[in-house]
């Protein structure tokens with residue numbers, strides 16, 4: 571987690587299959603982020619570093635910019651070109667509401 575230990579009551583959702591990084595267009599990620607934020611969730615942008623190819627998670631919550639810097643290697647990736655993903659942290663949710671939420675997200679993003 572970007573902020574060290576994650577509290578017990580926080581569930582982390584990844585809008586991509588585990589171990590299978592998928593990038594969405596910048597405007598979709600930005601729109602989804604605003605929606606999640608309005609629902610009270612915390613978002614972190616994920617992207618694939620253009621230099622070292624590592625999957626990076628932003629260490630700043632609820633912030634998206636076209637140029638995302640990978641602190642470890644110093645490379646800045648233009649995610650308006652490369653696309654990005656989103657990590658959503660939901661607080662105080664039941665497993666049922668999370669399941670419903672995921673189902674909606676899968677429906678929205680489709681599957682491939």
Ligand SMILES: [Zn+2]
Nearest residue numbers: 619622640643
């Ligand atoms: Zn890098």
